[in-house]
Amino acid sequence: MFLQLTLSGVSQGALYALVALSLTVIYRSTSIVNFGHGDFVMAGAFLAYVLVIGLGVAYLPASIIAIVAMFLLGVAFSRGLIRPIRGGPHIGLALMSIAFGFTLRGIAATVWGRDVLPMPRVFNIDPIIIGPVLITGNALFTIGIVAVLLAAFFTLLHLTDIGKMVQAVHQSERGARLIGINVGRFHDFSWGVGAALGAVGGILIAPVSLLHPDLGAGFLIKGFAAMTLGGFGSLGGAVVAGLLLGVVEQYAGAYIDTAMIDITPYLLIIIVLAVRPLGLFGRKVVVKV
């Protein structure tokens, strides 16, 4: 039972990690916490659903189209709604992301109602059984995708000039402008990447959670929890914390009480933040002048 719970927790945690990773990418690039990200996840899933079920497009091209469409939506959101209020208070930016998210949710509810729709699995293969442990193809694929994305973004942010640009914009937008970075366009691109990552999350989450307009809300909370636990802005921290939350939920449900499944991750956050206020992998920013 212990091994199965661990594996199942890792598989569930990989979904939290994916949402936390996208939130972290947007935060690192724009310094904005996207409170509407859950609805980007939902919108990406619905786009893939329309393509796969409505238009009969194969899963892979449908996923690519959905991811590209969400990238463009993210860019448009940044260009049209975030840029004009960029200089205002942070609460305005947060509320704009919430409002846009609820708009997406409202559109989905208007078109598809509140019904719970089935989303086909990415890989319709039988579960793999190794001794007493069982894992599905979907879970393996999700864990793999999270690992690849983590490696890609780690490389991008730590080993390339783009990473230095991200760091520069994050530390000082004025300074970044002075060294020739087009900050506005950079932000648009970052929102696009964040929304596209949301679509990746939605495409992987929907077969597990089923498809409905409120799909992203629960995962957003878990994503925030993972982001906080891992340390704000830490890519590796977001992923490790996401996996940890998934595993802790399973252990709490099986060994303490099923009523503890939803509470335990938050208890864990309280404990970790009390001991390490910056989260598991958060670091104090030291700016050399």
Added chain:
Amino acid sequence: MKTGVAKLGLFAAIAFLVAGPVLAGETTGLTDNSIKIGVMGPFSGNASSYSKAEIGLMAYFKMVNDEGGVAGRKLVAVPADTACDPAKGIAAAKKLIYQDKVFMLQGNSCSGVAVAIKREVVKAGLPWIVAHAVSDTISTPTVKNIFHGVPTGNTNGEAMAAFVLSKPGTKRVAIVEHPNDWAHSYTNPARAYLKAHGVDPVLDLTMERGATDATAQVLKLRQAKPDFIIAALYEAETAIFLRDMKKYGLNTPVMGTAGTDLQDTLKRVGDLDTVKNYHVLHPYVDNLDGPRMKKWSKMIHKYYPKQDLTNFSYISIGSGIALVKALKAVGPDLTRSKLIAALDNIRGLHTGVLSAPITWTPKDHRGVKGSAVAGFVDGKPTILKAWGTPYE
């Protein structure tokens, strides 16, 4: 002597003032050729899908009118939107009672709204047939003018437990539920029924709303080895729970609530193997697309051609049939008191739509005391009276 006459006159005046409005109220909303019936329902908002129940009821009224009405009168439905919101429900009830001056009320889909307006309806004294909301507190303890025309929460919970125990050899029952009032309204009466029959649940588990994984619950259930599982879960969580049961090889039969539909659950999980052991409360005499329900589908589509039919569409029709029977029994000399007396006299009425008959007595207004169950038998959705016994 003079004082005695004065007292008598005063008493007569007070009696007239008190009785006058009551007598006038007895025929409020009636004309020689119509009966105004207030039909409250959530015609807008998040829960508007429930209003299909009221639309089914109004279609039935239209059919009755096309067939000549009742005792020379047409049934005139006056719809009022509650949006499933108690405050709006109270406003809608007041409007129907005092502004539209309806003769009676029938309908109401949301228990929260029904409970909120109960006080107003009791005060006004007009007959009210609750045609969808299930909370027992609406009609229990019995109030003279409020009648429940659908299975209540207690009835549903008891019907679930009765079906579970009808499977020979069932001794170990586990319960999985959401930690909310909706789930408790099914599981508490089910627990009481099980206990009365000497069965204590071997495992009580919760599954949060919005949960996307049931591994912990399923692995615990696998260890507890129950003979039957009672699952009070919403649609999405039911599909996730059944999917994980199949994933981990748990083949125990599951009894679900009336909040899920067998065929919709099959569509969501995608394969029959996952739902083959799932059963749900089914308040009707047949599958929704079965021959005995065709008459009602055609009726709704005749008067509301664009209506998509769901599990909710038929639930209020049975109480409409009971109303018409009572109105016929009273005849043309109709008053509110006479209608209430006639409703109190409905016994064992098989409506041809609800799977259990309607019986109202002056002491008990919970009219529907049972429910059939739907499950897959040999791969086909089948209405069952008990385990292995088809409903006839």
